[in-house]
Amino acid sequence: MRRRQIALWRAYVLTEIAPLRVAVLLSGAGSTLRAIVNAKLNIEIVAVLSDHRDAAGLVFAQASGLSALAIQRRNYATKQAFEAAMTEALDVVKPDLIVLAGFMRILSATTVARFAGRMMNLHPSLLPKYPGLDTHARALAAGDGEHGASVHWVTAELDGGPVIAQTRTPILPGDTAEALGARLKPLEHELVVSVVRQIATSRNPAA
Numbered sequence: 001m002r003r004r005q006i007a008l009w010r011a012y013v014l015t016e017i018a019p020l021r022v023a024v025l026l027s028g029a030g031s032t033l034r035a036i037v038n039a040k041l042n043i044e045i046v047a048v049l050s051d052h053r054d055a056a057g058l059v060f061a062q063a064s065g066l067s068a069l070a071i072q073r074r075n076y077a078t079k080q081a082f083e084a085a086m087t088e089a090l091d092v093v094k095p096d097l098i099v100l101a102g103f104m105r106i107l108s109a110t111t112v113a114r115f116a117g118r119m120m121n122l123h124p125s126l127l128p129k130y131p132g133l134d135t136h137a138r139a140l141a142a143g144d145g146e147h148g149a150s151v152h153w154v155t156a157e158l159d160g161g162p163v164i165a166q167t168r169t170p171i172l173p174g175d176t177a178e179a180l181g182a183r184l185k186p187l188e189h190e191l192v193v194s195v196v197r198q199i200a201t202s203r204n205p206a207a
């Protein structure tokens with residue numbers, strides 16, 4: 001009886017307390033990945049995948065001892081084959097959460113559906129405003145009084161999935177796209193970290 005109780009307890013501990021398994025996909029600098037790492041959350045970053053072998057974020061991941069892998073589009077004949085390789089790599093590490101942190105490729109509906117409810121994206125605008133690129137310049141051109149960033153679940157619609165959380169900053173007189181983007185960056189980092197922390201904590205109150 002006692003042995004059975006211990007077995008049940010072990011199963012409970014393994015399923016309930018295991019840290020959130022997070023995979024990060026990136027294409028560039030990786031400052032968002034750095035912010036997640038520096039926050040020292042009780043999560044396990046199980047993989048960092050990049051579509052650019054030379055992405056600074058991937059280099060940082062490698063130097064930090066994270067499991068890091070480049071999967072480059074040019075090495076695959078089709079988008080479908082490229083995404084199949086991405087999917088296979090993700091399936092190996094079984095992430096609970098996939099964070100698109102500056103991942104500059106639009107994934108197909110099939111791939112998105114495969115990870116529905118587990119894949120989120122950081123986007124530099126107050127969605128539903130300004131999906132796509134050049135968001136800072138577009139907010140300025142529109143004469144907006146404020147700008148911001150969103151973390152949202154990824155669906156087949158580009159930057160169109162349900163918003164999880166947002167951060168805001170006023171647009172100041174004389175702002176340029178560069179200045180606005182630079183001011184937003186640390187807020188984006190705080191936003192992502194707080195969302196990942198919340199998801200980790202909701203699974204495991206000790207996170």
Ligand code: GRF
Nearest residue numbers: 028029030031032102123124
């Ligand atoms: C962030 O500004 C994010 O909003 C956008 O890409 C940028 C990623 O920056 N999707 P980094 O590569 O994490 O520094």
